[in-house]
Amino acid sequence: MRFRTDLKNIRTFSKLVAALSSLEKIAWVRLDNDTVRFTVIPEMTGSQVWASLSLDLIFDNYHIQSAEANNTINLELALVPLQRALKSAANSSYANLRLTKRDGLPMLSMTIHTMTKDGGGGGGAAAAAPSDRDNLPRGTAGFNSTDPFADNFQQESLELTMKRELEKVITQDIPVRVLHPETVETIMQPKVREPDVHIQLPPLLQLKAISDRFTKLAMTTSSGGGGSKTSNPKLELSANMHGSLRLRLKAETLDITSVWTGLDNPALDPSHINMPMEEHPSVKFKEAGPEKWATVRVDGKDWSKVLSVGRLDGRVIACFADEHALILYVYVPHYEEVGEDVVTYYVSSFSS
Amino acid sequence: MAVLNFTLSEEGVSVFHDALACMFKFSDDVCLEARSDRLTLSTINVSRSAYMCCTFATNRFFSRYNFEGNAQYRDRFFCQLWIKSLLSVFRTRTGGGDFGRGDKDAAVESCDVAVDDGPGKKSRLVTRINCRNGITASHSLSFEPKAPTHAKFDKSTARNHWTISSRTLRQLMDHFQPGIELLDINTDDESRLVNFTCFTEKIQKRGANINEAVLKKPLHTNIAVEMDEFDDVEVQDKLHVIISVKDFRAILQHAQLTSGDLTASYGDPGRPMKLSYSRDGVICDFILMTVGEKDASIQKHKDSRAKSSDAAKAGQQAQPGLDSASQRPSSVTGKNVNQQTSERPNQPLSTPTRLPAVRQPGFEMRPPPLPAPVPAPVPPPGSARSDSLFVQQDDDQDQMWEPVNQDEEDEEEATDNSRLEWNATNEPNPSLRISSYLSKLRPEPSQDGPAEHLASGLDPTQRLSEVRPLGLFSP
Known part of the structure; x- marks a missing residue:
């Protein structure tokens, strides 16, 4: 091996x-x-x-x-x-x-x-500025103190004799x-039915900031009201095939919602679907109009961990199977070559 | 007339503070020893495996220095002080200097130190900090008349030595993971490289799942540095010496603050290692205990360490008694040390030969400050209080990607008294609760950055740290 x-x-x-x-x-x-x-x-x-x-x-x-x-x-x-x-x-x-x-x-x-950081691979000039003091040959320190200007002169003159830093x-x-x-x-990738809605998520940093805020709010209110602290707050996520994503927190005492609009519902590639295009659930959802939402509930804390993938700066497509599942496809950009890789998140979701 | 009298410049104060802060990672108290040509601060840790000594040249380091010998202290004055109290004398001042760069007035201009001691006098070390704005702060510290214990280092046995920039070395230490304990400095058989290997001997809990334990082992890190990178290098082939990472870190932390090159010299494994560096008028020396091969000897070393730390504790307890008995100090201490050396033949420290053999009979005996000198559970050398030297695991940018699920946050929430809730008391002003809740949510300027950003009229309950990444504010 x-x-x-x-x-x-x-x-x-x-x-x-x-x-x-x-x-x-x-x-x-x-x-x-x-x-x-x-x-x-x-x-x-x-x-x-x-x-x-x-x-x-x-x-x-x-x-x-x-x-x-x-x-x-x-x-x-x-x-x-x-x-x-x-x-x-x-x-x-x-x-x-x-x-x-x-x-x-x-x-x-x-x-x-x-x-090391101040070493620098290049010539002495690049490396000299902050670090030259460290590279002074031993014994000069004493000499230094007798002349108040010595420091300045040495920085210039000793650069040539400076030891080159090695790897x-x-x-x-x-x-x-x-x-x-x-x-x-025996460990198998989960199989999920064809999604009802697929939508490109807004910038994850935004989504995460607001989700985290909702989660914290929920934690504050539930513990304050003496509610069960054992279960984490649940956030309700919905999307439609008309470019909207809705994040909602519904608790005993409050109900708040953030809505993003104008998001992209990317077109499906027919070659990847083994059913007639018009039978695909997303097509039906689209026909049903903007009031047809696919909804799942996620655990606020877990969702926050999931959104930490935003640091990869990738495009994220969320696939909603209504009341069933949420899958995120994170496309990791290749910087040098063309092409993309995908990281798949099977977000744990809860029924209402 | 004071026995000792000196003045530190602004920079001198911070150099003093840095040295003391480093010593504090090894021990609770420091010995001050003053002669006409030099002032020495030295300390030794409880397990007697690490010794630190800073020597300040009186003519170069101090703006003014005057040692006035008296009958009791003819050529030198010595005393033992609490590092903590010295640190607090110097700390606030240097901190204030850093903080208000605009507020130059509050910066320290100089510090006068005077020591008064002798028959019939109150024995005190008095410091007076003079700020630029004319404010002076005086502190009067009591001390214990205790002669310093110096570790001896035999240069002739230290055949191996090298010198390297302390900053380079310090940055290399960043590659070591937290949780490691031992540093093995070794050479390969061709003498081209010096390896710094970090590992831990901590035996993983052999629980039910040994497989999991394997994965929980920390990183094993090796850094190979070419011989050419060192100055003045001479090291035996295939030599392994092992020291404590924590001690080494504490030293490097200080070394990079103070100076450029750090020199190490050592003999065979099990013999002490000396690390030293210097800067205008200040010489810092460390003598560390080393161990050899990483097999059984470490276990032994640890045991003897524990034992000797007990012995040292016992010694400490015995010492004040000795002082007051004042007649036969060497016998008990000697025995103590012999016992240690027999347990551990490689004990780096010489017998504290310089214990005051004869005390002045008229000397005012202070009661031994018990139980102070024996801090309850003695932390391993340099461990408990050593600041982490690691670069932060995540820079700011990474921080914002951290999940909300921080346990500390939960605790914070749990202890948050101003939570929005019904007021159980009969206080007539319930709205106060809500406003205090809001103010709790509002970012605190000191924590979350300049508060003036809030002026943009945003919802005040947003935490600034959450909003800033959205690009709503220009930083």
């Missing part, structure tokens, strides 16, 4: 991991010849995520080899150490990841080539478990 790859788009990778880890600390990673898939399924209730990424989004020089079909390797890893390691790699000149063993335990070992090699070993194929074959 071998796995080795260089890393690229570390910021995107890091943001994805951060978004995932807000839902659950442990993820299942499935690597094969074609894709890398991160799956997060909360132990208790909560939304689950299936992030299927093409290899060239975050990997480069990818090598994988295993006894399984399509060279599949299944790993379980803790997201926080991975995030930490990616943070280390954030400003690196080069980073790679490989599966290895240390003291008999499997590890994902990340090797990072980096400079450091950092190794971060992330503990992993190698999963047997049998243990994961």
Whole structure:
């Protein structure tokens, strides 16, 4: 079993991991010849995520080899150490990841080539300004104090003799478990019926700010009224096929609603639908007019965790199955090449 | 006439404060030792595995310095002080200086320190902070006449040494995850690299699910730095010395504040390591205990650490008694130390040979300030109070993506007394509750940034931190 790859788009990778880890600390990673898939399924209730990424989004020089079909390797890893390691790699000149063993335990070992922040890879000029003091040869400090202007002169003259900063090699070993194929074959991606409404969400930061505000309000009022503190507040989310999204909080004492209008209901690709277009539920919803809403209820706190995916800056399409399910497709943009990858959120929802 | 008398400049005050803040991560009290040419602050942690010493050259560091020997203190004056009280003397001033950059008047201009001691005199260390606006603040601190314990470091056995920019080293430490305990400084067999390896020996709870425990292990981090990056480097091949990460962090935190290059020298594993750096007239030395291979010796080290910390505690308790007995100080302390050294042959510290052998009979004996010198559960060296050196896990931009589900927030909500609710008391003014509730929701300027943004006529119940990311306000 071998796995080795260089890393690229570390910021995107890091943001994805951060978004995932807000839902659950442990993820299942499935690597094969074609894709890398991160799956997060909360132990208790909560939304689950299936992030299927093409290899060239975050990997480069990818090598994988295993006894399984399509060279599949299944790993379980803790997201926080991975995030930490990616943070280390954030400003690196080069980073790679490989599966290895240390003291008999499997590890994902990340090797990072980096400079310290004030070092800078370029010439002395770039690096000099804030840090030259640190790079003064020893022994000058004493000399310094005898001449009040010495500091200024030294900054200029010693730049030439300044030691060039060399690259450091950092190794971060992330503990992993190698999963047997049998243990994961029972984990299936949820199957959901064709959605009634699909709509592009407004900027998630906006949606999150308002959702969080509603959630906090609900928590304040329910605990103040002596209500049950055990269940988290539920938010009601509705959308129609005429570009509107409605977020509603209904509690004993208050009922507030935010509505977005003018949103896009993207057209469906007929090739992806195995039924006549006119029979598709969304078409029926569209015909029913703007008062036909598809509604689901989400847990306010869980929803907030889901919306943390906004840090990826992707386009988000929400698919509503009325009183049944909510699925978010987050399209992760590729910065260099054309193409998109999709992260799928199966948002846990509640019936009224 | 004061025994000791000196004046610190504005910068001197902050350098003093920084040094004391660093010492506070190791111990509760500091020994001050004054001679005519130098003033020394030193401290040693309770487990006696770390020692810090700052030496200030009197002619360079102080704006004015006068040591007046008297009968009791012929060549040197010494005393032991509470770091906490010294910190509070210097802290507010330097803090104020940073805060109001526009308000220069409140900044500290200088600080006069005078120590009075001797037969028939009140023994006090008196500080007077002079602010630019003419306000002076005086503090009078009591002290214990206790000779400093200095750790000895034998240079001849320290064959390994290197020098590197402390800032570089400090930034490298950022790559280590919180929760790690031990730092292994080692070399490979070709002597091209110096590795800094961080790991923990904490045994994971072997609960029902051992698999989960595997995943809960922290990152194992190794940083390889090329030999060329160091100045004046000479290190044996394949040498492993292990020190406490927390101590190392505390030192680097201070080192990067104070100066440029940090020099480390050490001998074989298990022998002490010395770290030092200097800056205009100030020399900082640290002597740390090291351990060797990371196997059983660590466990042993930990045990002996615990034991020796007990011993040290016992020693501390015994010491004041000794002082008052004043006759045979070396015997008990000696025994104490011997006991320690037998438990741990690598004890880095020399026997405190400089304990005052003979006390002046007329000396005013203060009752030992018990139970103060023995802080109840002694924290491991530098642990409990060391500030985190890590860069924040999330920068601001990331923060706003954090889910609302913060437990602290719940607690905050739970303890929020001004919640909107019916007034159970018979207070005649129920509307007051609501207004106080609103004011609670309103952003506090100190926390959430400049409050003038609110002038835009937005709903006052929005938290500013929530609204700002929407781009409604220009920052």
